[in-house]
Amino acid sequence: MASSSSSSSSSSSSSSSSSSSSWITDPIVREREKYEVFLSFRGEDTRNKFTSHLHHALRLNKIETFIDDDGLSKGEEISPALFRAIQESKFLVIIFSENFASSTWCLDEVVNIINQSKKSSSCSQQIVIPVFYDVDPSMVRKQTGSFAVAFDKHERNFKDDNSQKVELWRNALREAANLSGWDSNTTRPEATLVAKIVDDISKKLNHVTPKSWQGGLVGIEERINKVKTLLASGSSQDFREVVIWGMGGIGKTTIAKALYSQISGQFEASCFLPNIRELTQDRGGLIRLQQEFCLKVMGDRSLHTLTLTPLMEFPVDRMLQRKSVLAICDDVSDPSQLDALFEGSSDHFGPGSRVVVTTRDKNVVSNFQVDDVHVYKVDPLNDDESSQLFCRHAFKMELPLEKWQWELSNAVIRYAGGNPLVVKVIASSLRGKNQEYCGDKVKKLGQVPNADVLKLLRISFDGLEDDEEKDIFLDLACFGNLPYFALIGILKTCYISVDSAISDLLGKSLMESETRMHDMIREMGRDVVYQECKAEPGRRSRLWKAEDVIHVLTNDTGTETIRGIFLRMTDVRDRDQLQLSPTAFVKTHGLKFLYIDYNCSLKRIDLPDGLHSLPNELRFLHWERYPLKFLPSKFDPRNLVQLNLTDSHVEQLWEGDKDIPNLKVLVLDGCVKLITIPDLSSAKNLEVLSAKRCHRLLQVPPSIGHLYHLIRLDLAYCERLKTLPSLKRLTSLESLDLTGCLDINKFPEISSIKLQTLNIGGTAIGEVPSSISGLSSLREFRLIGCRKLERISNSICKLKSLKLVDLKDCSRFESFPEISEIECIRIYGFKWNSHKRAILLHNGTST
Template sequence: MFPFYFSHNLFLHLIYRPDSTLVDKIVKDILKKLDCRSSSANLKGLVGIERRTQQLVSLFQVGDFLKLGIWGMQGIGKTKLAEAIFYHVLNGFQNHSFLANVREHEESRNLSQLRKKFLSDILEDENLDISTPTIIPSFVKDMLSRKKVLVVYDDVSELSQFEFLFGGIDRFGRGSLVIVTTRNKQVLFQCGMNLIYEAKKLNKYESIQLFCQHAFKSNHPIKYQLGLSRMVLSFANGNPLAIKFFGSSLYGKNKNYQESAVKDLKQIPNPDILKLLRSSFDGLNPVEKDIFLDIACFFKGEDRDFVTRIMEACYPSAYSRIENLIDKSLIYISQNKIEMHDIWQHVGRSIVHYESPSKPETRSRLWIPEEIYDVLTKNNGTETITGIVLDMSKLAKLELEPVAFMKMRKLRILKFYHSCGRTLLLKGLLSLPDDLRYLCWEGYPLKTLPSTFHPRYLVELDMSCSHVEQLWEGKQDLVDLKVINLKNSKNLVRIPDLSSATNLEKINFCGCFNLRELPSSLQHLEKLTLLDFSYCRSIRSLPSFYKATSLTKLHLSGCSNLFSFPEVSSNVTELWLGGTAIEEVPSSIECLSNLRLLDLRGCRRLKSLPTGIHKLKSLEKFNLGDCSRLETFPEILDIMKRLRDLDLSGTVLKELPSSIHNLIGLKYLRLNNCENLVCLPDSLYTLKSLLHLSLCGSSNLVVENLFTAIGDRPVKQKHLPWLSSLKKLDLSESNLENLPTTIKQFPLLEELILRKCKRLKSLPELPPSLVYLDAHDCTSLEDVSSIKKLFEQELFCEDGSNRFLQLKFSNCFKLGEKCVGNDIDAYDSTSVEEVSSIKNLLKQVVFCKSLGWLFTNCFQLDQKAVRSPETPKLEMPFEHMVTALTDHLQAPPRRKNRIKKASLGRIIVTCVPGSEIPEWFDFKSLGSSINIQLPSEWWSNNSWINFPCFVASVAVSFPDSYNADCQITCSSYMMVSMLGSLLEVRHQTIVFTMWLPFISTLMSGIRLNAR
């Protein structure tokens, strides 16, 4: 018999049907539509679904055949999102079919039933049966190609599943929509999806709402539940399945049970959630399983290149296996680090735990300090153990016997970190496993590695801060070794023969103070890319690295007894030679055509530079800071396009070369503390790319006329556009009395630093682009009236920019009551009111979008000193920020509209002298939280105007030192709820740096815009 049968009778059956069949079809069609409505209603109210659905539907193009792929980790909400889209758009299609759990149907050998359902839904014939496993008849394909259909294939794991279900994905008519959900991103590429969307985890607001719905049957937690919620949500990290699971497990339990269960969340493996998620792990091949478990137990959050290097030494094809884990949403890359959701780490570690729940010595991997302690101190190690990673800070000390690792012959990964003298090997160490690929032992206590250890397979050796004097005697087979790190091993006196380490890429001996000589074998390592001998103070000479053609980075900073410039190949890109005893730079340096960074800072014997510096065409950063004997900088005889950062601070230069204009790409020029520098060349004005100019502490440089005359010659008007590219200007510790008025002509200037300009008396009108002004310790400063224009601009700014205006006038002892002049015209541009205090200026600041203040040590602004009969309510400047809201509500509509057009403020910060919280604060608390009950009328019409402003204040005590830098970080969490629904949770962190010898009051105002 033929495997399937079809003839013209099938077509007749489709066209001519008895009445009973037609009635059945109508009834089923009605029931189907009712079911769709019910299912659609069930999806309403699902946290986060509606927003994501609208986001994706907005991308659909009418008339196109769209193939949408949704991928992500298990439990992230792919199926719910596909369902929501399905019911949102299904009315626009002739037929539709939702095929759920494709992977499970294949595993249960039931995929043919799913295909039958698909054909029945689309062709509307329940009797149509195609028994061939791989072939769909051509007439069925033709019918499919004429239909505009909506199909969802949920949880697809293999391309072959598509081929079986309907012979490919491109079988439908114009305007059709096919949605595929999968854990494996690669499947979507294979199927030719033209729109791929990664399902996103819930944000913190959605997470807490979903958790509270399942744990407490409410939309927000009460006080004691807030801590529980934070712990669970930190672990679930936005995964809806995990949030619902943990929330449901807490529902109906008493407080003690809930608190106990949450504390055990990460420590005790949960078999229920393990069962839910185990299928993703079971679908991996053996190598992928091992890599997944290694990452879960040891390498989460580690550098991707590092993990790949270790995994490639342990398993075949590790690089591609890691890529597969990424595609299957089990791991992901963030800032070149391998990351894994906490849930998957929990799953991986649970799998290892259940290898032997009561006997850790028979598990494959150990990471729990207490278990490792027991295994090592009792010498219970076995061949089963392949990896040990121990955080020694969790143990007081660890005393090992010489045979501690004798039985662990298959140990591949051994890492002891945060040791700091906690590991004791009083009787020595007889052996380490020869199968080791990665050996990291911070603070290794012995003078050498065991003589019986043969590191044939070792890929990375990390023994920073160790007591090693030399690694081993004689020559070892090191063919797989790629990285050696003995940083800060202060007892190290010699490096062994490394000639057999032909694959060695990185060597780090930074801070090995007693290391005197380097082996000549280093110069023959053809794959070596990084050499770091920084602060090896005993090194006096170096071998030639001219033949090490792969070497790109050489670090020798702090080698204070190194007198000779190193010989390197032209492939070197970075040379760090700061703090060495080098007296001259050889002319041959011009041959380093790939050199991008040359650091000679602190080379106090260096007197001059070769004339061929301009030939370093790749040079991007050149640091000569604190070269205290450098008197001249050579002429730049040719254009240097790439040099963008030049630091000449602390030199004894008397002048800059007139050819500085050839540095056409220069962005950062630092001339700090150049006490012999008197003037700047006119050619400086032609540096079109210059963004930052720093002249701090160059006390003999004439800066009063910086923008109007240099070298006693007027600056031509045509030069001004080039200077206008400046974004940051630092004139700190100069002796200028007044800034030139032409500073306002530089519209890109954002930062102006005037710290410790002791003679500065006033500020001119500043450029409107300014966002940061630091006038700390300008003890003669009396007039800052010009800053009011910055307020006006900030107040009525409508361009939507995210500016944060910061003004610092700390230690400005003369900045007092009559320092401002005219008030800001906050309401009416035709009227200007004369005021007598900076406090009235502050009164308007509440409406600024973002504004930071620091008025520390301005004694005339002390909250108690400013009280007077005329201003009885104005106890401190910040009170104006609160009372201004009331004034605004009483203002005429014309005034309100001007403010409404602006983006109303979020946060304003100030600091003034004081020792107590103001009396006028309505709500006070000595704890770390405070509840504020808002009046019911705040959510009325024009709610944007009625939403209140909050002012938080804290009193901080400082040490008795005027010169002490004291930094404070204030973190706040504001949770807003209404009618039982969580509206917003806002986190704000503010950092202050102050120089106070007494108690100060620190305040911040937060205004939340109601939507």
């Protein structure tokens, strides 16, 4: 586009270090967005008219649409983000208008769109749709009228150095104008034109999406059609609910996803709510489920702050009564989950609405007040379908070619009993193996009853040749309730090849994605650990059930076999406190990680007689609300990679100095009794040091100034902290947060050229010195509430990467240096024209 909105926040105003993300347990990760429609238009012609109307209509129809309102088109060339949006969009809509050709940006966009559409494959073909808004198609095709005037100017401007570029533009316009599209002069009024374009895209989406989504699936259409028949029975204006019911791995979620992709465009509002059972396991899960429903079905992010229960006390009830709604609720395990969404009633939806539920227990809808709930029990794969699925994954072909392959296929078909997940897992374990190997594996299949799914799925686990891969798989299976990035952080403290191991697990169908493992696979992994010792949990390698952890720690039955312990205090039943003996961990010599999470629980762990020791093999120690003043004196932390004692009672970590050469992350947030941080001279590899809200902390050790690998330093709200050591040697530092350090009155001595975010809000700093010019990578500079701040050095104008300065509530600050070298910067809270307001400066001019 030729122009972009300046009202939105900079898309690059916050960043995080890729080098440290593996070790930080709570990063915010933004998923890569993909779009169904990309809108290309001349901003000053149609942004606030036709384009805005079309964009609004597409959103109402739940069609993911990219429109450049985020300033991506600033500059002379198409940004990587904008080019990626073109690549990832299914439909590329070009809105030609009177002044379209006068913008070189718009012309470059058309060239990219045409080129990208030619590269797209048949299974993911991109469709270009031209819209001629108040211009004749021949004007675009032949470049007459205003297009001729624009190109005459381009010919003069590019005559000497880039004349070929003009010809590329002309060819691209001719190709685009020759495509089938829409003409505003023949389709009137404008509302009709918008409606027809949206309807056309919706129909094409419903036509093409299932085929691309269903690549590699077997027998899916037959099963989808059975669900469609149930949804269509009775009057089209009736409310109808269909339950997709069956055992784990039978394909319930797969059918539901494919169904949603085919029919969601036929409803005024729609949403797919995945993994409901998992989402609602934690405290507050039902509220998050309600929030997710509101966000998806209404398309309004403001509803994501909803905290009401029941949901229908919120005005969303009245909104939905006027709409036909499709809601697909995946993996429902309890009636309360549907009650939280719909209060057991269909009265909240408009005529023609449909609810689809996938579940292992068809009784979960027993509370739903619908006269006739339709249940579809998922059909197992027949022999032909099973054979086709097996051959695709085992031999990369549709049918067996040799006799031994036929025999192998038939044996697996009998064993799997029509369960597609079981077929896929076995096939993947045999992929690339020779006849003898496969024959031996098949002979073992007959020794296990067909109903014993856990043992069946263990075949793939036993096929893992690397012991480290097996351990990583068991950790993922047993500790899957941990936050994903915490779990990955744990794995990377204990193993060398985590990423490649996960890639192998994906290839062997032991994981569905990098972040998700199928329920049946997870239960199989946990059963492997259970089989290590059925009678005594203390002799197993991993403990994740609260009752097993409590048994081991209160009875001192731990052994060196235990590698990991995870205890979520919200899972502790029938007791308000857990009292441990001093010797609770004495025998657990092999323990590599210990994770104790309170998750808002009021229950506590008491150590009335202290703690003799912790295992010296610990790599990862996360113990929220640790109850003692010190870590055990006998504990040697030299193997620790991550230490997190958030909200603990520690006054100092340990007495004297300790060797901590492997420590990468140290988190002491909310340790309100903490007086001092120990000497960190030996922590040469420390990347993250966070001690937020340590209200009694008076000083930090000078050794912090020598942590060359430190990436993030967070001392926010340490109100008694008065001084900082020199930070000039922290050459890797990317983020420094001193928010709320009320007694800090001197700008920190820092010169890291990698520093991207600096927050000194609420400090007593009165001046930002000229040394700030050395922070060449600085993007965000926050000074909110610096009420003693009077001056910022003119050197700040040299920071060409700076995108945001926040000066809200800086009552003594009166004038900001003149900006001329920084292309685009936002300054918030700056006094301008005698009243506070946020302004955008572009090349020194306020807009």
